[in-house]
Amino acid sequence: MKTIEKIQSYLQTNNIDAAFVTTPDNVFYFTGFRSNPHERLLGVMIFKNADPFIICPKMEMPDAKAAGWAGKIIGHQDTENAWDILASAVKDNGQSIQSLAIEKSHMTVERLEAITKRFSSLQINRLDEKINELRVIKSEEELINMRKAAELADYAIEVGCKEIAEGKTELEILNAIELAVKEKGAAQMSFDTMVLSGPKTASPHGTPGDRKIQKGDFILFDLGVVYNGYCSDITRTVAFGEPSPDKREIYETVLKAELAAVHAVKPGVTAMELDKTARDVITDAGYGDYFTHRLGHGLGISVHEFPSITGVNEMVLEEGMVFTIEPGIYHPDITGVRIEDDVVVTSDGVEVLTKFPKELQIL
Amino acid sequence: MKTIEKIQSYLQTNNIDAAFVTTPDNVFYFTGFRSNPHERLLGVMIFKNADPFIICPKMEMPDAKAAGWAGKIIGHQDTENAWDILASAVKDNGQSIQSLAIEKSHMTVERLEAITKRFSSLQINRLDEKINELRVIKSEEELINMRKAAELADYAIEVGCKEIAEGKTELEILNAIELAVKEKGAAQMSFDTMVLSGPKTASPHGTPGDRKIQKGDFILFDLGVVYNGYCSDITRTVAFGEPSPDKREIYETVLKAELAAVHAVKPGVTAMELDKTARDVITDAGYGDYFTHRLGHGLGISVHEFPSITGVNEMVLEEGMVFTIEPGIYHPDITGVRIEDDVVVTSDGVEVLTKFPKELQIL
Numbered sequence: 001m002k003t004i005e006k007i008q009s010y011l012q013t014n015n016i017d018a019a020f021v022t023t024p025d026n027v028f029y030f031t032g033f034r035s036n037p038h039e040r041l042l043g044v045m046i047f048k049n050a051d052p053f054i055i056c057p058k059m060e061m062p063d064a065k066a067a068g069w070a071g072k073i074i075g076h077q078d079t080e081n082a083w084d085i086l087a088s089a090v091k092d093n094g095q096s097i098q099s100l101a102i103e104k105s106h107m108t109v110e111r112l113e114a115i116t117k118r119f120s121s122l123q124i125n126r127l128d129e130k131i132n133e134l135r136v137i138k139s140e141e142e143l144i145n146m147r148k149a150a151e152l153a154d155y156a157i158e159v160g161c162k163e164i165a166e167g168k169t170e171l172e173i174l175n176a177i178e179l180a181v182k183e184k185g186a187a188q189m190s191f192d193t194m195v196l197s198g199p200k201t202a203s204p205h206g207t208p209g210d211r212k213i214q215k216g217d218f219i220l221f222d223l224g225v226v227y228n229g230y231c232s233d234i235t236r237t238v239a240f241g242e243p244s245p246d247k248r249e250i251y252e253t254v255l256k257a258e259l260a261a262v263h264a265v266k267p268g269v270t271a272m273e274l275d276k277t278a279r280d281v282i283t284d285a286g287y288g289d290y291f292t293h294r295l296g297h298g299l300g301i302s303v304h305e306f307p308s309i310t311g312v313n314e315m316v317l318e319e320g321m322v323f324t325i326e327p328g329i330y331h332p333d334i335t336g337v338r339i340e341d342d343v344v345v346t347s348d349g350v351e352v353l354t355k356f357p358k359e360l361q362i363l
Numbered sequence: 364m365k366t367i368e369k370i371q372s373y374l375q376t377n378n379i380d381a382a383f384v385t386t387p388d389n390v391f392y393f394t395g396f397r398s399n400p401h402e403r404l405l406g407v408m409i410f411k412n413a414d415p416f417i418i419c420p421k422m423e424m425p426d427a428k429a430a431g432w433a434g435k436i437i438g439h440q441d442t443e444n445a446w447d448i449l450a451s452a453v454k455d456n457g458q459s460i461q462s463l464a465i466e467k468s469h470m471t472v473e474r475l476e477a478i479t480k481r482f483s484s485l486q487i488n489r490l491d492e493k494i495n496e497l498r499v500i501k502s503e504e505e506l507i508n509m510r511k512a513a514e515l516a517d518y519a520i521e522v523g524c525k526e527i528a529e530g531k532t533e534l535e536i537l538n539a540i541e542l543a544v545k546e547k548g549a550a551q552m553s554f555d556t557m558v559l560s561g562p563k564t565a566s567p568h569g570t571p572g573d574r575k576i577q578k579g580d581f582i583l584f585d586l587g588v589v590y591n592g593y594c595s596d597i598t599r600t601v602a603f604g605e606p607s608p609d610k611r612e613i614y615e616t617v618l619k620a621e622l623a624a625v626h627a628v629k630p631g632v633t634a635m636e637l638d639k640t641a642r643d644v645i646t647d648a649g650y651g652d653y654f655t656h657r658l659g660h661g662l663g664i665s666v667h668e669f670p671s672i673t674g675v676n677e678m679v680l681e682e683g684m685v686f687t688i689e690p691g692i693y694h695p696d697i698t699g700v701r702i703e704d705d706v707v708v709t710s711d712g713v714e715v716l717t718k719f720p721k722e723l724q725i726l
Contacts, residue, residue, distance in 0.1 A: 035568070038667045039468075059567050059655040059693075078657035079674045102472070105402075109475050110467040110491075128473075171550070175542045182538050187570060192551065204422045205398070207550060292422040294441035304401045311442045330422075 003134055004030045004046060010130050011048040017097035018090070019046045019127050020115070023106045025301045026131055027054075033067040034229055035060055041082035050093050055086055087118040101127035132306040136298060137320035142230060143344060146300070146322060149190075149232035150342050150353035152225035156181045157236045157356045160195065160221045164240055164363050170195040170208040173219075181225055190224025190231035190303040201237065201336030204293055204328060215241035218251075218335045224303055231303040233324050234354045235340030238361040247335045250287065251360050257281035257327040258339045258358065261295060265325075265343055265350035271313035278327040279311065287329045296324035299342055321345045322353075366497055367393045367407075367415060373493050374411040380460035381453070382409045382490050383478070386469045388664045389494055390417075396430040397592055398423055404445035413456050418449055450481040464490035495669040499661060500683035505593060506707060509663070509685060512553075512595035513705050513716035515588035519544045520599045520719045523558065523584045527603055527726050533558040533571040536582075544588055553587025553594035553666040564600065564699030567656055567691060578604035581614075581698045587666055594666040596687050597717045598703030601724040610698045613650065614723050620644035620690040621702045621721065624658060628688075628706055628713035634676035641690040642674065650692045659687035662705055684708045685716075 007019050007030070021027055022043040028034040031044050037057055046052040051071055054064050058075030065073065074089045076082040090097060097119055102112065105128045116122050138146065159180040163173045174195040181189070196206045198217040213219065217240045224233040237251065261278040275295040282291045296309035299322050307315050309323055326340030342353040370382050370393070384390055385406040391397040394407050400420055409415040414434055417427050421438030428436065437452045439445040453460060460482055465475065468491045479485050501509065522543040526536045537558040544552070559569045561580040576582065580603045587596040600614065624641040638658040645654045659672035662685050670678050672686055689703030705716040 057656075063566070063568065077655070078671070104473040104476070105471055107472050108468055109465070109470050109472060109487075112472050113467070124472075171545050171548075175545050179538045179542060182534050185573070187534070187572065188555065203426070205426065209550065210548070292440070293420075308441070 004044075004052060006134055007046045007130070008048065011046070011101065014125070015048075016099045016101050016125055017048050018095065018099075019101040020044075021046065021103065021127070021131070022111070023103050025305075026103065026135075028229055029131075029135060029301055031064070031067070031069050033064045033069050035063065040078075041076065041086070043086075045086070045090065047093065047095055050095055053089060053093065055082070055089065083114040083118055086115075090119075097122065099123040099125060101125040101130075103128050103131065135300060136306055137318065138300060138322050138344070139320075142300065143322075145228040145230035146232065146342070146344075147353055149225050149227035149230050150234070150355070152181055152184060152186050152227060153223060153232040153234040153354055154356040155184065156223050156225060157221055157234060161238055161361060161363055164213060164219060164238070166215060167212050169210050169212055170197055170200075171210065173213075174208050177221075177223065186225045186227065188226040190226055190233055194220070194222040196220045196336070199332075199335075202330045202332050203336065204330055204338070213240055216244065217241075218243065218247060218337060220336060220338060222338065222340065229301055231299055231301070232342055232354065233299055233303055233340065234342065234356065235326055235338045236356055236358070236361075237337045237339065238363055240363050242362060243360070248360065250329050250331060250335060251337050253282055253285040253287055254327055254329050254337045254339050255358055255360070258325060258341070261325045261327065262341060262343060262350060262352060265317065265345055266348060267317055267319050267345055269317050271307055271309045271315045271317065272311050274317075274325070275309055275311045275313075278325070282327060282329060287331070290329045290331050291327060292330060293328065296326050296340075298323045317345045319345055319347050367409060369497055370409045370493070371411065374409065374464065377488070378411075379462045379464050379488055380411055381458065381462075382464040383407075384409065384466065384490070384494070385474070386466050388668075389466065389498075391592055392494075392498060392664055394427070394430070394432050396427045396432050398426065403441075404439065404449070406449075408449070408453065410456065410458055413458055416452060416456065418445070418452065446477040446481055449478075453482075460485065462486040462488060464488040464493075466491050466494065498663060499669055500681065501663060501685050501707070502683075505663065506685075508591040508593035509595065509705070509707075510716055512588050512590035512593050513597070513718070515544055515547060515549050515590060516586060516595040516597040516717055517719040518547065519586050519588060520584055520597060523582075524601055524724060524726055527576060527582060527601070529578060530575050532573050532575055533560055533563075534573065536576075537571050540584075540586065549588045549590065551589040553589055553596055557583070557585035559583045559699070562695075562698075565693045565695050566699065567693055567701070576603055579607065580604075581606065581610060581700060583699060583701060585701065585703065592664055594662055594664070595705055595717065596662055596666055596703065597705065597719065598689055598701045599719055599721070599724075600700045600702065601726055603726050605725060606723070611723065613692050613694060613698060614700050616645055616648040616650055617690055617692050617700045617702050618721055618723070621688060621704070624688045624690065625704060625706060625713060625715060628680065628708055629711060630680055630682050630708055632680050634670055634672045634678045634680065635674050637680075637688070638672055638674045638676075641688070645690060645692060650694070653692045653694050654690060655693060656691065659689050659703075661686045680708045682708050682710050
């Protein structure tokens, strides 16, 4: 069954007249049409009992068609009111809707007001959980893209390691990585590539800059590559020159935590158990206060998607789920270290998509 | 008066208890703290009669402080409920709020529900227009950053032109541009850089790829650079080899339209008059159907911000406004051409920030 038909069947089961999907990543998931319309209206309207249509800026209509969407496409221009056009299109489709499912975690208050103004006494339902339920289980076709995206991420780390040299700046290394990855045919990184060195590794969300690499630094790469619309996300921390014993101890602790969590992945385990598996290793080693974030996050069309791998998420892992495992220790006086892999839950365990070595690389 | 005090004074005038600002760009505007928290809660709570505070992920608290925020910072971790923490922080600040102004064009339905659940019978007001009103007029300090961002964009186009050569791909040229700009110290592009060649120029939102440049192609660059948190956005279309007469005619038409609109900029003129000025030139030349988008958009901390320069926007231009002027003709059988400048409304006319030549460059 195509994913869009799964939504139709959901609407029928729950007796909801229509679903309006406007997150660009979800529009891509259901239609194959990838677009970033900024503030302009893009959406796919899916009806319980009628054919769906895409609404998008008029100038993108050919792109929607080229992406393989064979259904109706409604265009709107900057001088027109897109919401009036949406309302007419629903009516033209022979539909009067009394209930509508929306992505409450994405739709703005303003947009919901624009919709409710045009459809009287509309009942609003959440669509978020249904979409999460579909997207969280990756098909084999999706996994093929994700494996390739991870392969490109591994390659990017390899390039980064080769670029490390005394006196080079973080930004120089970053640019060399992105150039190399794009030369391999990747159109886009999953997010702003991070190359942090020395004390800057201790900031989980630091910004690469002009700092020059020095002997004794740890260098942290956090990056991802988009392949056919699917993201990878990898972190490796490497040493430039022989590391001090306290840095090495932090590295080995993070590695032990990461491996413990990766090995714990299988159907039936909960997200919170995974987080605890890694966190316990770090806490037992005395660094608990320096592991300041969740263990990981879902990965796919979005670089951060459902599920969140936290200490409070009771969700049970199932075959086909893909997420990151990325424990870290951020010690302001010693160093930061994070190690991150992308993993798939298989029928009896785990497939690790990112394969760059995790033993401490001393360059 | 600091911008945050302008919001406090607005709240007092309108008797609204507090404003909760969560757009990352607006948080930066009011606090100097730039962060992209993804799905995590980031916001600044501004009270009518109490000191404001920032709420952000705990691991970003040092960054908020480092960015110069001297007030209170409330942190939350992935295992905690950020909304409960927000509610407590409001109470701890000695505040009970009955009315709250929010950015309706940004806040999600889910987040508003999380807030209203925690503050009983809360009246919700729009803050969007007030923030637009403040942000649309750039201070001299902001303009200094925007001039520098535009200078970097000019430099990027210069690099792009030098890189053009028979057989090079769009992506190769794109990478060379970004590398050169980053070597100049720019941390970030304003958006995904666009390098389109030949027939691909006819898509206003095309994606750069492996197409190899050929003699006779037009090449369209659309890019921007972020400097100190402020964006530039420039488009130039250049010819590789002597262009055919029909391509040249399209180029000259777009240029004439662009110059007409730029020269029309001054306080008192409306946005729609500007759009019409450019559109009339293109329509009179017979290409009206191929100019499929608005004339431009506001520019500043965001690459697309208020105001929208469309044929229906009656907003009157004032000194200090900054926006793009970017007419285009997208002819599927001949070529696409777009020319885009960033302009500031001055006391008696216009300052053009982007300065790369606009006469057809034949390379």
